[in-house]
Amino acid sequence: AAPEKEAPASGADQSGSQSGAAAPTTGENIKACVVSDEGGFEDRSFNQSAHEGLLRAESELGVEIAQAESGSPDDFDPNIQNMVQENCDLIIGVGFMLQDAMIAAAQANPDIKFALVDSTFVKEEGDKAPENARALVFNTAEASYLAGYASAAMSKTGKVGAYVGMKLPTTAIFNDGFADGVKAYNEAKGTSVELLGWDKDKQDGMIVGDFSNQQKGKELTEQLFQQGADIVMPVAGQAGLGTLAAAKEKEGSMVVWVDADGAEAQPESAAVILTSVMKEIDNAVFDTIQSVLEGTFDSTDYIGTLANGGVGLAPWHDFESQVPAELNEEISALQEKIISGEIKVETTNQP
């Protein structure tokens, strides 16, 4: 991963954003636009997070917004092009699939600012990213490492599970960190908690085949339960809702939600959500919009880490009372070590 410098105000640091809202420094208003990946803005995943960031910018910063959902990869180019035509000042693409289209658009429109979620603007080693473009990437593995450790500790059956919607670097990275976290727990405690549904070495594991089939997500979760897992982390967008439904039906099972804080986003399922691996795309989007508004936009990549709060482990919420204080401390300690660089969470899927 590239070194982090000058990261914009972290998502955890809500107050900072808020204060910025009160006083837009450059008088002029701007238009901020988001182009989604396939899946659309209701995918309960990164598109939705980015969209929420956009909507928050509209309501808090008063910027003009525009949005475009892509139905297929064939829509990326024209959607970005439409945003250019719509005189956007900042165009944010969501997903590494948009990389090529975004690089081309950034190069063709030097007056417009571009930001890309989950991918850099660098295609090949040695290429230079355009001056008007900023990558918004996340080292999610750091946070899911903590989740893996916590899950291993909380599992009563000694088995935890994870699955993805499709095998993509942005989903696999969750599982890689999770796997390392479980391993760390085993090494620390001499246990042999198993992770079902993901093999970090082979980079292979359970998949739904898409990010929308809740029924399949539910059934896969039930099969993980049958194999003895009692905690499951679905990295599958909407399909992950199936896991929540399955967990509610199975006594003693828990879910690790991803992207947003599940207990807040799905309050009706809070009772089964142990914690969430948060990837603060909305904050990154919001901050990027704010930086354009304030004229502080630069082309430095933004890398969300535990250190800058771009990724993180959500509070325990309903499980507060069940999580041993000891574990809480261990997690905090691990977080410190990761932030300080003492522990390096490494995966091939890192941005």
Added chain:
Amino acid sequence: MSQAATLEPIEPSAPLEDSKRDNDVPFVTKILRTLFSPSTVTVFFAIISALVIGALIVVFFDPKVQATMGYLFARPEDFFAEAWRAFSGFFTSLVRGSIFDWNQDSLAGAFRPLTETFVRATPLIIAGLAIAVSFTAGLFNIGVQGQLIFGAIFGGFIGFFWDLPPVIHVLVAVIGAIAGGALWGFIPGILKAKLGANEVIVTIMLNSIAAYFLAALLNTYTFHGDGFAGKSRIMGPNAQLPLILGPSYRMHLGVIIAILACVLVWWLLERSTFGFELRAAGANPEAAKTAGINVNRTLMLTLVISGALAGLAATGPTLGTEKALTAGIAGSIGFDAITVALLGKSKPIGVFFAGLLFGALNAGGALMQASASIPVDIVQITQAIVVLMIAGSEAVRYMRQKRRRELATTRKVEETPVAAPKEVGA
């Protein structure tokens, strides 16, 4: 053997069927005649009214309009202003996105939407032809989606993996795509010919298999190379379809290929012996068999050709616009193409215009969400309503015509005198 089963009463010609073919009239006259025929006028009004319905749906669900509805009686002018804004926004962004964008600084930019329409129509037209060919032979090839994916896999693989000289590379890639689609069409074909397996079932299943196969391939190093899993390497520069209007437009050679494909399919269906066999096998397989046509072979070849066209349709996104494979490379082209083919009545010229219409709606819809914040799903709704309106208006026109004709003759009959002279036989 049973006479009963075969001597059906003659069906009145289906409302959607074309009128008589005439061969003696000059081409231009024919075009003009179709352009201003009652059915063309009906289609035109059906499209317009479908668009109006689509716009009304937009108005109804527009949050600002809904807000004004709360105090509709207090300040109706707010409501009408907002409703008009939403209503006109639908149309202006549709036109700006698909034909001409007057907000652009340059004329070149203003016409870009029109080229977008063509670019988006390209795969729809070719895939529509694939469906049309199978329909003509009485087969329902739901598998165009899967065949398209296989075309993309083959064509794409050749495009990014091989390194060939200019012209040759793109040619080989296109042929590869055709072969990939044909292969995926061959499977239901051979299963139907040899084992009688229903092509609807087999093609539905092959769609999913193709999609998962592509997803699996995209996780291999061969496909993604040093990039990320889920997206293949970029097509070699020589494998990309050349841009025919220069680099500022996405309009690529595929547009020409689509037009050529229409001509080719027209020739194949209407002027070739194979087309004769195919139409015969579709219209009456028993009679075709009796006339010496190998119906099983014809149906199998039809699915192969249909698949080949589907594979060709994949070159648009694969080698023309996307230039890389992803799991969603086929979008929903294979399914939208069914509607395109049906709207075009399985005739190449009809498919061409239906594809253009859908391409325009897609292009317009994309701008609609960008400029007017209308969910892009409205495009699908509008497309569906267009087809329903056309089907409905044709049905109504057909019924009215029938009634008029009957009335006319009845009147004539009534005027004749009552007396019926009788000869008396021995």
Added chain:
Amino acid sequence: MKLELQGITKVFGPLVANDQIDLVVEPGQIHALLGENGAGKSTLMNVLYGIYQPDAGRILIDGEPVTFNGPGQAVAAGIGMVHQHFMLVPVFTVAESVALGYEPTDAGIINKKKAAEKVKELSARFGFDLNPDAVIEDLPVGVQQRVEIIKALSRDAKVLILDEPTAVLTPQETDELIAIMKELKASGTSIVFITHKLREIRAVADTITVIRRGKVVGEATPDASEKELAALMVGRPVDLGVAKEEKAPGATVLAFDDVTVIEDNGQVVLDHVSFDVRAGEILCIAGVQGNGQTELCEAILGSTRPTGGHVTIDGHDLTDSTIKHRLRQGLGYVPEDRAKDGMIASFSVAENMILDVYDQPPFATGISMHPQAVIENAEKLRKIFDVRVTSVLDPISTLSGGNQQKAILARELSRPIKTLVAAQPTRGLDVGSIEFVHQSIVEQRDSGTAVLVVSTELDEVEALADRIAVMYRGRIVGIVPPDTPRDILGLMMAGVPYDEARTAGKEVRS
């Protein structure tokens, strides 16, 4: 029940199918309707049965005007109809077919026992042998016809309409039907009887009404001669016989050597059949329908593969060759079921006229077809064969059955053939068309073609045959000369070998 039709007019688009037709059916009377194809007989009966609404005119029952908005009301009024084209659901059982529309039910569930009893009771009354559980599509057409009759009678019909019921029956079956009609008449049922066969009319009818082009053109009594009736019907004198000279046949062209066909379900449909047809000869296959004639034709064409034996045409063993190859070897084929096998309804007349030579010059070179040649060919054939059609580009479905048959004949006879197989070539045609078809076949024979005609009509067999082969249960019972007496042929059609049949026939005659 007295039935009157007054001034019935029915139009289909530009066509006046029924034009001011008056008809009176007295109680207990058999009223024959006679008319060439498309005269409007079926239309009139469909109006009477409530399927069509008349555009003018009215129906009276016992002097009271009635209107039928659907067949249900006609049935309720005591009218029963056996349609020209069977109205049976092929996958239903006999009991279900009879019950349909009038199901005996207990709370919506059909009482199958009651339905079966009804069938048994009625078949016993009329001496039919019907199994209520048999499935319609497995039954020979003759039996299906009986189901239709039972269906009509099971509703206590006072007026029974029989629209060409004998078109698919054998002579014996026809005789049985005539007996039943007489029995019904005796019990007070009126019958409207439609047929093209003048002999039958003369056998049962009390009154005859002749319809031509939608109009009543005359009435006749049963003692009118066939010639007179035919002339009245067609509007010109008709030659009922076929002018045919004796000719010495040439070499064998079409030969069956010990051909056996067994279907997938194990039925033996052709059982060691051998015969040959020589150039310039007409061999007629006589027999009750369903005794393997269809499969015999299919084995010649190649759509059915023999399990054993050989089929040769012009000295070439074609047992394993494709249909196309056989057609190229000079096989002309007029299928039994023209709508199903002989033509493609949605194709133009012109296209149908090249259906089996579409890939041959001058219609195609390589895989490219020449539409102009197709049209020219059609125009030519249309003149030669007198096919009545507005434009050869119209779909063939817009032609009447007779003209469709002419178009098919034109196609088969216009290309070079060595042997012609014609199955039921005149089924459902009127006398005028029959005359034409027979003439064409004889001309073909005279030009040296080997001709095989399959027919269930003994009239036709007698008119055309140089030799007659009688089939029974997949076997050829015997091949006999054309002057063999009808009663001997009849016995052979029931499976009695020629020698026995001849002795039996002599006994009967003496």
Added chain:
Amino acid sequence: MSAQVTTSENQVVEGIRLPVQWRDPVVAAVMLILTLVIAVMARGESRISFADISGWFEGGIWVISAPIAVWTMTVLSVVGTVIIWLRALARKHINGWWLALVSVALVVSFLVWVVSDRPTAILPVVSLLAGGLMFAVPLGFGALAGIVNERSGVINIAIEGQLLVGAFAGAVVGSAFGSPWMGLIGAPLAGMALGAILAWFAITFRTDNIVVGVVLNMLALGLTSFLFSTMLKNSQHLNQNLKLPILPIPVLSDIPIIGPVVFRQNILVYLMFVVVIVMQFMLFNSRWGLRLRASGEKPQAADTVGINVNRIRWHNVLLGGALAGLGGAFFTVGSGLSFSKDMAAGNGFIALAAMILGRWNPTGALAAALLFGLATNLGGVMQAVGAPIPAEYLLMIPYLVTILAVAGFVGAVRPPAAEGKPYP
């Protein structure tokens, strides 16, 4: 007076024998070979879980030797295959149960092998079957809808759309009234609404059935997605996770295997089984069924006995819509899930395939749906136990199985003769 001769079994017509029917022997042989391959590969022990198998006793986890189990199956398979070959060569009728034996031997061997030699892998018998049933329920309803539509003469390609609007209305109506039961009223009504459009165009307007069906799918997808993005997004309370309660049937739910799989379900599952049984009986024994089939096979025949064909078609297209709508409700209130875009995910098309595979019979369609559902879930189980095959290939299993079923076992099927043909 039947003129055709039925030969007795194995009749030799003077030296000519009936052709051998090769389909069954070849299919059996292929399955035997696959079983053998598995037997050769089988190593170690397999853990088979019978947890929750019955309310009467604890099933627990059984550990069996994989080679012994698989070789036993192989022996059974050999027996079945040999008998099938002998009977085929003797041109005798082959009882379908023999082929079933060979298939079961293959499937059991495969399952045992999948979990063999992997100490943590467990084959969960009950959840394998129960999960398969879950996938089969919407397919079953969809196929039933297709059956009543097509048997009455209207082709229904719009099952997919009807499932989708059913899922939508199930969630929204249920949420609006705060009860999943209300969803069961909303869903069939929504399916019927789509059915009404289908009927209006296909029957009254005589439009090509496939055109209308395809377009309705488009409309349903577009409308539900549009409403999801506009209406439901702003009012989350209209799209809650509601779940129909599980209603275990006393006594029956304790029967080993069948009990927990079939009789510990919610009302929709029971309803599907009831509809299958009732429809199978009614189609062939009731006035409704007789008239329905007549309309779809030969409408003229129905018309000439005074049956209003188009009314029958209208009624049954609406009935079909209601059934498909109910099936759609299974995605939401039936599974405790909220609505999401494109939730039917192609199930409508697979239902269509199940209908054809089941030869337009309710029981056959149910069998096909169960086959597909089980195969889908098997893929899931294999993913969960970490089978050494990339997951994408495991996801293909149900589709491959279906193609094998149609090619290997079913062959050509005959649709209702008048389907898709407007009347009059």
